[in-house]
Each structure stands twice: as structure tokens, then as C-alpha cells.
Amino acid sequence: MTNTIEFPKLGFQIDLNPIAFSIGDFHVYWYGIIIALGMLLAVLYVMKSCKRFDVNPDRLIDVILVGVVAGIVGARLYYVLFNMKEFTDVWSIFDLKSGGLGIYGGLIFGLGAGALMAMWRKVDIPSAFDLASLGFLIGQGIGRWGNFINQEAFGVNTDLPWGMTGNRISAWLYANSSTLADEGIFVDYTQPVHPTFLYESLWCLLGFLLLHFLSKHRKYKGEIFLLYSAWYGFGRFFIEGLRTDSLYIPGTYIRVSQVVAAVAFVGALIAHFVILHRIKQKEPLEPDYVPVFGNLDELSAESLRLRATELNAQAKELREQAERYRLLAQEDGDFPEEEESDGSTPQTAEEASEPENAEAAQTGEDNDEDDYRKSAEEAERRAIELEGQAKDYMQKAEELEAQEEKQADRTALKAKAHSLRVRAKALEEEIAALSDTEEDLEKKKALEAERAECEETAAECEQLLREQEAQDEQNDDRIQEVSGDADTNAEGGNTGSQNEEKP
Incomplete structure (x- = not known):
């Protein structure tokens, strides 16, 4: 089935088939390919950056594998938990081909399982989280384009030039207009909507560029993770406010992702500045204090x-x-x-006359x-x-x-x-x-x-x-x-040398 995506004010439309290719009755969807591509690029970047973060890549790959599997499970559970009405039977919970993943559930479960694996494999957890944060931004920045293919994760109506619409967008808004109205969201299914997937993709990719360069000058282990939490939380809070498919706390009209984003933003900033303050207090007392890597004896x-x-x-x-x-x-x-x-290079008369x-x-x-x-x-x-x-x-x-x-x-x-x-x-x-x-x-x-x-x-x-x-x-x-003997011998040797120099 081909879906149509249109940008009316820009004057063009795209016809996309959500199925990339088929092998018999088995279909491979673009959504899965894009998600997998984002994960692959994230893993490649993380593995290449291990040396800069003093992390063993062989041990980290175990942490990544466990974190990815737990992240997928957590993302689905998060979505199912706050959207139970959408699932009519147990088997529909395992159907991922049409989307339905909660990014915060993936982050929480992935980081939790990854931390346990890092402890077991003796990988420094703050450094692993720093690397994971940069990988998350790559994966999220690319993975959001899977929402574009599926025509999901869009926002309310907009008059902006890049407003988009499509057959699946219009059908979904028409079918859910009464539910959205009960939630205080009024939309016209015939008009363009905010491409919130694009906003989040650009926000994540910009955050990756900024934190990538900042990671070369990090002041303490875990700094990139805290800044990622603040950066993504800040952007997600406002982007989530535009979306029409938000998950809500049961019995309320409070968006779950906005609450989590706000907590992540405030908590990460407080933790970041508290740590910076402690570092500033400690540096004058210890001139050799290095908050990121420590002294040689403190290295792993x-x-x-x-x-x-x-x-x-x-x-x-x-x-x-x-x-x-x-x-x-x-x-x-x-x-x-x-x-x-x-004898193949004869001398000239001048060379012979000037020995x-x-x-x-x-x-x-x-x-x-x-x-x-x-x-x-x-x-x-x-x-x-x-x-x-x-x-x-x-x-x-x-x-x-x-x-x-x-x-x-x-x-x-x-x-x-x-x-x-x-x-x-x-x-x-x-x-x-x-x-x-x-x-x-x-x-x-x-x-x-x-x-x-x-x-x-x-x-x-x-x-x-x-x-x-x-x-x-x-x-x-x-x-x-x-x-002590070595010091004594060294002093004796120095004295002897001085005596030899000054008889």
C-alpha cells in the first residue's frame, strides 16, 4: 500500500510504500530499516570513540547489546503501559511493525540494564553513559524518520510553510477527532500539521554536534550524560506539547513525556552545576586535581x-x-x-679545477x-x-x-x-x-x-x-x-658526583 505525504505550501508531495521489500509473505518495513540504521551508526560512533573515553571496546559491546535489547523491550512496555486502550489482545503487544515505542521507556530500561552489565564487565559506568548519550542522539535523530514513513508522531495544525499532511494523517485525525477534543486538542483533519518528528530529529542531531565537540573537553565523567538529559528534556518538553498522539498519565490530561522531560531537564542541570561547584572548590586545594581521568594511581x-x-x-x-x-x-x-x-658521470673542467x-x-x-x-x-x-x-x-x-x-x-x-x-x-x-x-x-x-x-x-x-x-x-x-635504601643510595651517589666535580 502506497501512502501519500504532502507539503501543500511547498508545492510537492511524496508517495511512499512503508514496505521496503518482501520475501514471500515476509515484509521488511522501512520503519525497521531506519531504526536499525540509526542503531548501527550509533554503535559505530560509540565503538570508534571508546579510546577517547578510556573504555574497553570489547567489554563495551556486551553492555551495548544488553542495553539495546532492554531498550526495545522497555520502549514497548512504556508505550503499552500508558496506552492500554489501543491493545485488544496480548499478541498485539508484540506487533512492532506499525510503530508504538516510548523513547523514555527505552532510555530508562536500556540505561538500567546497561549499567548492570557494565558493573559485571567492569566498565566505568559514567563514561559508558557519556558514550551512550552521544549514541542516543544519533539513533534518535535518524530513527525519527521512521515516524515520517509511518505518518506518525505529528502535531496540531499549523500555517507554517513546512506544514505537512497525508492520507494516513488525515484518516487518523478524522477517526480520533472526538477523543482529541476531549483532551482539549482541536484539529482540522483537512489542514497541514506540525512535522514534530522533524523537529525532534533536528534537535537531536544538533545536540549530537554540540556534545560531540564538548566531549573533548569534559570536566568530569558523566558530564555528557547529564547535558544530554538536559538538552533532550528541554527540547522534548516543547515538542511534546505540539503532538496529538501523546501518552497521558491515567485519569489525567497530563502528558507523561512532558513530566519526564521536565524532571530530566531540571534534575540534570542541578546535578551538573553542583558537580562543577565541587570541582571548583577542590581544584585550588589540589593543583594536580584532574576530575575526569584522575591521577595515574587512580586509573582503572x-x-x-x-x-x-x-x-x-x-x-x-x-x-x-x-x-x-x-x-x-x-x-x-x-x-x-x-x-x-x-664512471658514468664525468667531471667538468671547472669541477676538476676546484677540489x-x-x-x-x-x-x-x-x-x-x-x-x-x-x-x-x-x-x-x-x-x-x-x-x-x-x-x-x-x-x-x-x-x-x-x-x-x-x-x-x-x-x-x-x-x-x-x-x-x-x-x-x-x-x-x-x-x-x-x-x-x-x-x-x-x-x-x-x-x-x-x-x-x-x-x-x-x-x-x-x-x-x-x-x-x-x-x-x-x-x-x-x-x-x-x-629508603634507594633514596639513601641516590643521595650518596649525588654526593659522590658533587665531590668528583669539586675536588
């Missing part, structure tokens, strides 16, 4: 591994550059010998050869330095991971010891409540054995924790002793 193991990989790549480029310089030096050194043995010119040329060639060799040595030296730094980063990452695993083990031991103590106390109270009958005495005996076992296991856990803490203290003492 994953960030250190990413830096190590980057440094190794730079070292590889420097080694290739050093090899090119060596080849140039070799060619420059070999060229005069080939010319002399070849100083030949000496100068030879000196210039020698200088070029030396410069190439020096450049090769410098590139090689720099590559070795970078590889050393990369090795340090990898070692630091391994230490951090070991510390995290050790801390996780300790936490588990503490939790186990605590639960055993609680169980032992509960058993003790249960034993005290029993009488001295033969049956209760047998039960007491069994409970007492269980309580003793709980106490013994809890004591073993606590003893193991004390031993681990003592071992850590010894390791710290050794590190301090080694550091």
Missing part, C-alpha cells in the same frame, strides 16, 4: 592497558621510522662509491648520513622509552587487578564470617528456647554441633583475614625499606 586497570597498547603502537611506528632513516643513511653512504666505480667544491660536497654527504643515523638512533631511543612506559602501565594494571581480586576475596571472607556469626547466634537463641525433654535434648545436640561448626568456620575466616592483613603490612614495610 583497563585504562592502563589501553594506554599501554597505544604506547606500543607509537613505539612500533618509531621503529619503522628508525629503519627508514637507516636505509637513507646507507643509501647516502653508498652513493659516492657507486658513482666512482661507475674544494668536491670536498664540500663530500662533507655535505657525510653530514646527511650522520643526520640520518642520529635521527634513527633518536627514534630508536624514543621507541625504547615508550615500550618501557607501556611495560610499566601493564605491570601497574596487573597490580591493580590483583588488588581488586584480593579485596574481593577479603570482602567475601568478611561476609562469610559475618553470616556464620549471625547463624551461630540464631542457633544459640533457638537452643535456649528448647526444653529439657528427650526430644528437645536430641535437637539441642544437633543444633549445638551446627553452632560450633559455624563458630569454628567463622574463626577460621577471621584468622585468614588477619594473616592477609599482616602479610600486607609486611609487604608495605619492605617497600618502604627498599624505597
Whole structure:
């Protein structure tokens, strides 16, 4: 079936078939293709930007997959929850080909599920949210054109030049005119309406451009997410006020999306300025304070591994550059010998009569050869330095991971010891409540054995924790002793050097 979309004041119309192609009885709709295209471009951008946000792309892809699936489910549930009258049976809930998704439901469910996956995969959640926000703007900016194909998400009547109409728009307005009138919305189905899908698409794409450039100068992790929430909430609040297909809070004429948009806008701005204020308070006290990435010791193991990989790549480029310089030096050194043995380039009378010119040329060639060799040595030296730094980063990452695993083990031991103590106390109270009958005495005996076992296991856990803490203290003492000896040796070496310089 072909649908007609018309822009009367612009003087043109478009005939569109919502079905892109068919395979037998299976139809592929333009709506789904456009939504998928928006998701694909969003994912490609996010994956390409991982390095800039210090996020591991391999781990992030798991977060994205879970977030996308949960987002689709959440978007549909959101729409169904606030539009129950539209669904006559259960199976119609799963029919997505005609649209019917609530973007805020998708955002809430997608971010929630993504955050849980990020915790499990050890991905920094604020940075993941920053990346997701930019991806959302791409997906929303493109995905809204699926509403254009379906002739949905339009607004009330307008006299603006870009007002649009169409056969499905007119039919929907005609069929729902009485319901809209009850909601205080009066429309003429024969007149053009606001293309609110276009407003939101442009608003999202503009927001993407602004936040993309701002993300290169973010002051703290999570800043882009908060600014996205404020930006999208501000625009959606006014755009939603023009729409005719809004979802309402049951029993009221309050638009759900406007409420959520207002809360998102106000809440995000308050949080943003509170964080900025705290950063300004902290920066004068700590000159080296870096609110986004922190100091080296505060970086995650994953960030250190990413830096190590980057440094190794730079070292590889420097080694290739050093090899090119060596080849140039070799060619420059070999060229005069080939010319002399070849004899194909005779000297002129002037060149033969001026030996100083030949000496100068030879000196210039020698200088070029030396410069190439020096450049090769410098590139090689720099590559070795970078590889050393990369090795340090990898070692630091391994230490951090070991510390995290050790801390996780300790936490588990503490939790186990605590639960055993609680169980032992509960058993003790249960034993005290029993009488001295033969049956209760047998039960007491069994409970007492269980309580003793709980106490013994809890004591073993606590003893193991004390031993681990003592071992850590010894390791710290050794590190301090080694550091102290190194400082003493360094001071002695400096003194010796000074004595040699000043006999």
C-alpha cells in the first residue's frame, strides 16, 4: 500500500510504500530499516570513540547489546503501559511493525540494564553513559524518520510553510477527532500539521554536534550524560506539547513525556552545576586535581592497558621510522662509491679545477648520513622509552587487578564470617528456647554441633583475614625499606658526583 505525504505550501508531495521489500509473505518495513540504521551508526560512533573515553571496546559491546535489547523491550512496555486502550489482545503487544515505542521507556530500561552489565564487565559506568548519550542522539535523530514513513508522531495544525499532511494523517485525525477534543486538542483533519518528528530529529542531531565537540573537553565523567538529559528534556518538553498522539498519565490530561522531560531537564542541570561547584572548590586545594581521568594511581586497570597498547603502537611506528632513516643513511653512504666505480658521470673542467667544491660536497654527504643515523638512533631511543612506559602501565594494571581480586576475596571472607556469626547466634537463641525433654535434648545436640561448626568456620575466616592483613603490612614495610635504601643510595651517589666535580 502506497501512502501519500504532502507539503501543500511547498508545492510537492511524496508517495511512499512503508514496505521496503518482501520475501514471500515476509515484509521488511522501512520503519525497521531506519531504526536499525540509526542503531548501527550509533554503535559505530560509540565503538570508534571508546579510546577517547578510556573504555574497553570489547567489554563495551556486551553492555551495548544488553542495553539495546532492554531498550526495545522497555520502549514497548512504556508505550503499552500508558496506552492500554489501543491493545485488544496480548499478541498485539508484540506487533512492532506499525510503530508504538516510548523513547523514555527505552532510555530508562536500556540505561538500567546497561549499567548492570557494565558493573559485571567492569566498565566505568559514567563514561559508558557519556558514550551512550552521544549514541542516543544519533539513533534518535535518524530513527525519527521512521515516524515520517509511518505518518506518525505529528502535531496540531499549523500555517507554517513546512506544514505537512497525508492520507494516513488525515484518516487518523478524522477517526480520533472526538477523543482529541476531549483532551482539549482541536484539529482540522483537512489542514497541514506540525512535522514534530522533524523537529525532534533536528534537535537531536544538533545536540549530537554540540556534545560531540564538548566531549573533548569534559570536566568530569558523566558530564555528557547529564547535558544530554538536559538538552533532550528541554527540547522534548516543547515538542511534546505540539503532538496529538501523546501518552497521558491515567485519569489525567497530563502528558507523561512532558513530566519526564521536565524532571530530566531540571534534575540534570542541578546535578551538573553542583558537580562543577565541587570541582571548583577542590581544584585550588589540589593543583594536580584532574576530575575526569584522575591521577595515574587512580586509573582503572583497563585504562592502563589501553594506554599501554597505544604506547606500543607509537613505539612500533618509531621503529619503522628508525629503519627508514637507516636505509637513507646507507643509501647516502653508498652513493659516492657507486658513482666512482661507475664512471658514468664525468667531471667538468671547472669541477676538476676546484677540489674544494668536491670536498664540500663530500662533507655535505657525510653530514646527511650522520643526520640520518642520529635521527634513527633518536627514534630508536624514543621507541625504547615508550615500550618501557607501556611495560610499566601493564605491570601497574596487573597490580591493580590483583588488588581488586584480593579485596574481593577479603570482602567475601568478611561476609562469610559475618553470616556464620549471625547463624551461630540464631542457633544459640533457638537452643535456649528448647526444653529439657528427650526430644528437645536430641535437637539441642544437633543444633549445638551446627553452632560450633559455624563458630569454628567463622574463626577460621577471621584468622585468614588477619594473616592477609599482616602479610600486607609486611609487604608495605619492605617497600618502604627498599624505597629508603634507594633514596639513601641516590643521595650518596649525588654526593659522590658533587665531590668528583669539586675536588
